[in-house]
Amino acid sequence: xxxxxxxxxxxxxxxxxxxxxxxxxxxxxxxxxxxxxxxxxxxxxxxxxxxxxxxxxxxxxxxxxxxxxxxxxxxxxxxxxxxxxxxxxxxxxxxxxxxxxxxxxxxxxxxxxxxxxxxxxxxxxxxxxxxxxxxxxxxxxxxxxxxxxxxxxxxxxxxxxxxxxxxxxxxxxxxxxxxxxxxxxxxxxxxxxxxxxxxxxxxxxxxxxxxxxxxxxxxxxxxxxxxxxxxxxxxxxxxxxxxxxxxxxxxxxxxxxxxxxxxxxxxxxxxxxxxxxxxxxx
Numbered sequence: 506x507x508x509x510x511x512x513x514x515x516x517x518x519x520x521x522x523x524x525x526x527x528x529x530x531x532x533x534x535x536x537x538x539x540x541x542x543x544x545x546x547x548x549x550x551x552x553x554x555x556x557x558x559x560x561x562x563x564x565x566x567x568x569x570x571x572x573x574x575x576x577x578x579x580x581x582x583x584x585x586x587x588x589x590x591x592x593x594x595x596x597x598x599x600x601x602x603x604x605x606x607x608x609x610x611x612x613x614x615x616x617x618x619x620x621x622x623x624x625x626x627x628x629x630x631x632x633x634x635x636x637x638x639x640x641x642x643x644x645x646x647x648x649x650x651x652x653x654x655x656x657x658x659x660x661x662x663x664x665x666x667x668x669x670x671x672x673x674x675x676x677x678x679x680x681x682x683x684x685x686x687x688x689x690x691x692x693x694x695x696x697x698x699x700x701x702x703x704x705x706x707x708x709x710x711x712x713x714x715x716x717x718x719x720x721x722x723x724x725x726x727x728x729x730x731x732x733x734x735x736x737x738x739x740x741x742x743x744x745x746x747x748x749x750x751x752x753x754x755x756x757x758x759x760x761x762x763x764x765x766x767x768x769x770x771x772x773x774x775x776x777x778x779x780x781x782x783x784x785x786x787x
Contacts, residue, residue: 536672539696543671600728615728617641617740617785622722627715627780631752632762636780642742644719644781648681649710650772652703654691677702679771683717685710705769715778746780 536542598605600615624637627645636643655678660671675693679702688706693699721738724731745760755764760779767774 537674537696539675539693539698541673541675541692543673545669545671546667600730603729603731613728613730615730617732617783618726618728619785620726622725625720625722630715631713631755632715632749632778632780635752636746636749638746638780638782640722640783640785641725641737641740642719642721642783643746644742645715645717646683646777646779646781647714647717648683648777649685649707649766650679650775651682651686651707652688652691652699652705652771652773653678653680653682653686654688656692675699679703679773681777702771703773704771705773708767708769708774711766711776714776740783742781742783744782744784746782749780 594610595612596606596609598611598613600613605611619639622639624639625643626633626637627643655676657674657676658671659674660669662669675691675696675698677691677693677696677699686707688694688703691699719742721734721740721742723734723737725737726732747760751757751762755762755778757763762778764776765774766776
């Protein structure tokens with residue numbers, strides 16, 4: 506009868522709610538399409554691990570920390586003494602003779618010279634024949650818009666059994682990155698989050714892109730003195746370089762070059778390249 510069917514349905518709903526409540530108490534979670542759930546049983550295993558950490562690992566960490574603290578203090582004192590002695594003994598010299606202050610700790614303030622320097626180039630790239638900078642160093646910035654996976658873990662204790670439930674949530678966004686992101690290893694590529702925010706795999710990193718990083722001259726002249734690579738590499742490389750023609754397939758806006766690789770949506774594959782050098786006249 507209708508009344509009996511209603512009562513049966515009401516009973517089934519009550520039973521379903523009770524089952525859901527029981528699953529929640531036990532730590533069972535129904536994940537979304539971009540989530541994984543990990544269950545850890547409670548009991549003696551965690552207690553044993555805690556005891557091992559307390560009685561074995563903690564004392565060793567304490568001893569190591571004390572030793573490191575003493576070493577750092579000693580090094581700091583030695584550095585301060587060396588700096589103080591250097592200030593007392595340093596000799597100021599001019600820029601006309603490299604023999605000034607020979608055998609002494611010297612200090613000079615001389616203009617850097619580009620005489621005899623070979624132009625620095627982003628070799629083995631689309632820009633090798635278009636970009637050439639004569640200075641202390643050439644820094645190359647390379648970024649591609651790529652789909653990136655983020656993992657968030659949330660752990661809570663179960664109400665029953667003493668175990669723990671960890672919900673791992675994977676989210677996706679398109680971000681500028683300076684190296685290849687392998688999207689083929691992503692965990693939830695069929696989830697709505699991936700499909701809405703990325704929708705496609707990242708293209709392979711092109712071999713004709715310049716290598717990101719900074720290259721320096723092996724040596725430079727500062728007045729009559731020759732600076733070896735150790736000192737040349739300390740010269741700031743932060744002045745944007747422009748005026749170089751864009752290679753084939755690239756567009757240029759000021760000091761930035763851009764190009765699109767592949768046909769993926771959401772800007773995936775958009776690439777930007779910039780070069781930086783030294784303003785020796787500053």
